Amino acid sequence: MKALLNNDVQRVVFIILLVLSNSCLVLSQKINFTEHIAPIIHQNCSPCHRKGESAPFSLLTYGDVVKRAQFILKVTEMRYMPPWKADHGFGEFKNVRRLTVGQIATIKVWIQDGMPEGPKEKFQLPIFEENSQLNKKPDLVLSWNKKFTLSSQNKEDYILFSLPTNLKEDTFIKSIEFRAGNKKYVHHARLSVDTTQLMRQTDAKSIDDPSIADFAKVRMKEEFWVGWVPGNTPIEYPKGTAKFLKAGSDLLLNVHYAPNNLENEQDSSVVNLYFAKDTIEKKIQTFILHEEDITNKPFEIAPDTVITFFAKSQKIPYPIHLLSVQPHLHLLGKSLRCFAITPNGEMIPLIKISKWDFNWQMTYQYKEPLLIPAESVIYAEATYDNTSKNPENRFNPPQKITYGWNSTQEMMNVIFQYTF
Ligand code: HEC
Incomplete structure (x- = not known):
């Protein structure tokens, strides 16, 4: 027994030493732009930060990144960039835009170290298709x-x-x-x-x-x-x-x-x-949970109130596979949560956005088509803040808000794409 314990302790000590020596190896080689930073930026930032895309400036070259280094550090540490509003751990998505803790730290250490460029000759500009976010020629x-x-x-x-x-x-x-x-x-x-x-x-x-x-x-x-x-x-x-x-x-x-x-x-x-x-083999279908599906009608938001609306689907008559979810609220939206309850009472997380941001409304694609068994019910809860504490409130004093397409009116949609 004692021998075994000793062996185990030795193994643990050995593993710790191995990990330490590996991290020393990484530390002894300074983080540089070409080898360490460019791959992070090109994969996570450049798809939008390049000419003709949505972002206001390019992030492609050493010069581009050095020029805005402090700003980049700030927006990555805050997780404002890359934009991704779905809470981690509630639903599994394919097109996740999220830097790892390690990537954020790498950027930080590189900036603190004076932003070495590294081997210039190894730098390669990523190749993007112009006029396409998918990086492919449209048909x-x-x-x-x-x-x-x-x-x-x-x-x-x-x-x-x-x-x-x-x-x-x-x-x-x-x-x-x-x-x-x-x-x-x-x-x-x-x-x-x-x-x-x-x-x-x-x-x-x-x-x-x-x-x-x-x-x-x-x-x-x-x-x-x-x-x-x-x-x-x-x-x-x-x-x-x-x-x-x-x-x-x-x-x-x-x-x-x-x-x-x-x-x-x-x-x-x-x-x-x-x-x-x-x-x-399968055609994509669309299913929308909306204001008419709320259980606490009417869809009206009184001034100076914070209110949560609860929407509920009919029982899903046959099994379906969800491919994506896109929630849509307007400026007063604060948070949203959506899930399915199966006939066995099991909860399937679909999406949660704790900090709703009107400016970033995305189509979140599930990692794998998500099976929702027959007889399940899909629920959505959305909270709206119609007080003057909400900086997005365009009315001062706050006014009664009802349904409408204008961004100063409100909506509650959760759009699903699915197949049978
Ligand atoms: C999905 C597209 C997209 C991706 C991916 C993206 N950005 Fe942005 N970024 C934008 C848009 C659009 C803006 C301007 C609107 C805004 O500031 O909210 C912006 C603004 C910024 C700003 C200025 C923020 C401000 O307050 O003015 C910085 C800095 C930035 N991005 C850095 C990054 C970095 C670093 C990455 C990668 C880690 C990244 N972005 C990934 C679209 C994107």
Whole structure:
């Protein structure tokens, strides 16, 4: 017994020594940009921090990073960058944008050490496809016929664009990417499919335009595809799955423009479609939990209150596989949690966002298609803060807030993509 114990102690001491010697090895070689920092930046920052993408400056070269080193240290330590709002440990996601503790520490030590560049000749610029977050050439690029001139009347504007695909055959779509043209004023966009071609008459018209009063009727039939807000990057559907697009369909884009009072402010946004190259066995479906599903109606937020709404789905009639989740609240949103309860009473975590941030609303893709057994119920809880303590509250004093598309009104949507 004693011998065994001694052996174990020896083993532990040996392992500790091994770990220590390894870390000394790392420490004795100074952290440098080319070998240690560039890979972290190129993988986690450059996809957005490069020309033509959403971020305001590039982070690619040694010069780019040195220039903003202190700022980078701050935003990575705070975990403000890379943007990722889903709480760690509640739902498992594929497209996680999160630096490890080790990566953050590496950046810190490198800056404290005076930011050595390292072997210059080993530096390689990452290769990115221009005009695509997916880093791939789209198979079909759709845009407006001519640039759209925004209203200068300082009001929120919702404009419908009809984009004929002119596809001669039914097509399976692997990824859908909306790319805002005028990044300053394109606030968000909603993309759906119009198989009737009726909406061509709505092209570039405001949803308030009396000539498209039938819109609401047609909308009942159109199929919601994706919602885009800044920071949202497209997902690729897993092998064997894709969105189905009927031949001859039009895409219908509802673009929300933020108020502006400038003459001649223009936009020409783009939709990239990527076709499926694999054999498709399952079509992607969409399911939305929304305001009508709340159990504590009405969906109204009294001034000076903090309130949580509880939404509940019907029993899911058959097993489904969830692929992604995209919560959508507006400015008063504070937090959100979503889960499923199976018929055995087991809880399946779907997503939790403890610090809701209106500016970063993403489509979170599950690591593996997530099985939700038949007869399960999906729940969502969202908390809103309509007090003057909420810095995002645009009304002072606070006012009663009800449902609406404007960002100063409120919404509660949780959008799921799934297959059977
Ligand atoms: C999904 C896209 C995306 C990724 C990935 C990303 N950024 Fe950003 N970043 C942005 C956008 C957009 C802004 C401007 C809006 C803002 O500041 O919130 C920004 C702003 C910043 C700022 C300025 C912050 C401020 O307050 O003005 C810094 C510094 C920064 N990013 C560093 C990084 C670093 C370092 C990484 C990687 C570890 C990274 N970003 C990853 C999109 C991204």
